Amino acid sequence: MNYTEIQLTVSADYTDILMAELADLGFESFVETDEGLNAYILEPDFDEAAIQSIVDKYGDQTAIAYQINSLEKKNWNEEWERNYQPIEVQSRIKVRASFHEQDPGFQYDIVINPKMSFGTGHHETTAMMLEHQLGVDAAGKTVLDVGSGTGILAILAALQGASRVVAFDIEEWAVENARENAELNGCSSIEVFQGTIHDVNPNEKFDIVLANINRNVLLADIPVYVRLMNPGGTLLVSGFYEQDAPDIEEKGVAEGLTKTSKLTQNNWVSIQFSTAGQ
Template structure:
């Protein structure tokens, strides 16, 4: 799959204006963001890039916040070079060390995850990933069955496996992500991860003790009913990819409609993650 890099130059406005713009870009298909001195770069599958929709979005930015952009198509090998030149190890909650194959090991940490991201999202750098990982590190996964929905690189599935989960499904609708999960599964010696390419339709007849879904608000709202059906009474859903405020409130309302009770949430850099539990 070919990807496009869209470089956004932002002038004026506040830092949160960029965050809101990234959120809106995620709603129209962008799946990875990298900040820089002038604004940020955003990445999207070339076939999903809708320039009229992008231009319409930018027209409606707040007064005083000016945004221009340029587009270039990138090849997979160029993406890999970008990641290797910028990917630094990450430590999450002082317990989990995330590194690439070209970084040294640090066995002093309770959990070490090796990620070669390729073109898939999820290295622990983004706030949404680290927020879900922080929740996970407070959870017991011993013997549990877990779903990582919208798995990207499979980083959340790998952490669940290293924390003792007995079976993990990692689902994404992008074949590139599935290839990444399979490679990272081997690197981390986590054979209990089953990688599947597809949508939430795949879980129609399945049950999971814990569901991890780091996607975006609209997809989460659309799939909440599926998650609720797949959870037993007392099952836990951890979600991220949205903002505190209207996004979270919408998820609370939609969750209540399908017997998912809001438990808690946390924020980082404007992004939010939340825990919901299945009612009896």
């Protein structure tokens, strides 16, 4: 059976949102591109009117264009395996799929089998978050992973010796995937639930909060993160462009945070903040 490919030209700020919308329509796999997003669905399940409805829904927020292609039947697992290459972070972390061989030369060997090819570490924001985590002592600490995706950040925290790791995502498929990947890495103690930051028990406190989301969510929710943090805690954020960094920094400072580190990669940014000590 043939597949239909949708090639979306859209701002990177909206690829996650459109991925979630298309997943609800039955699209099976996604590839992020320099132009936006490619999505794939079995030809009989394709509904162009539903695609147009999504474009109309977000068209007043950002420019969106799409092209439809019909593809011959392929072995998609084989295609994915051929294109998914392991990545390395600071020569200390290797992120690979389960079909790659383990490399004992790395301090942290993380296995990630993504359901929708996102959160594997290949995106600059994820790689920078992992790099920032390497500089944070998580041993014996409590960690909250906001919008966990594949669970990769939560898994690294657990491998670093965190005493408790809580992760959540708004998407059901992401929650399932994070649990599966936690099991693959021997980190089944990670607590993963479906929901938002407002579903976290407000009486709980965390030493480290990880939030790789986007500019608008961060600006809205940084005050909530701060309320959930212990004195002397660490907040790591990413998912925004360099031009948005001043707004994120300003919001953090307004909430009593201190910027302690900043990473930039291909115009994407990750910032580390700390809360005041006891």
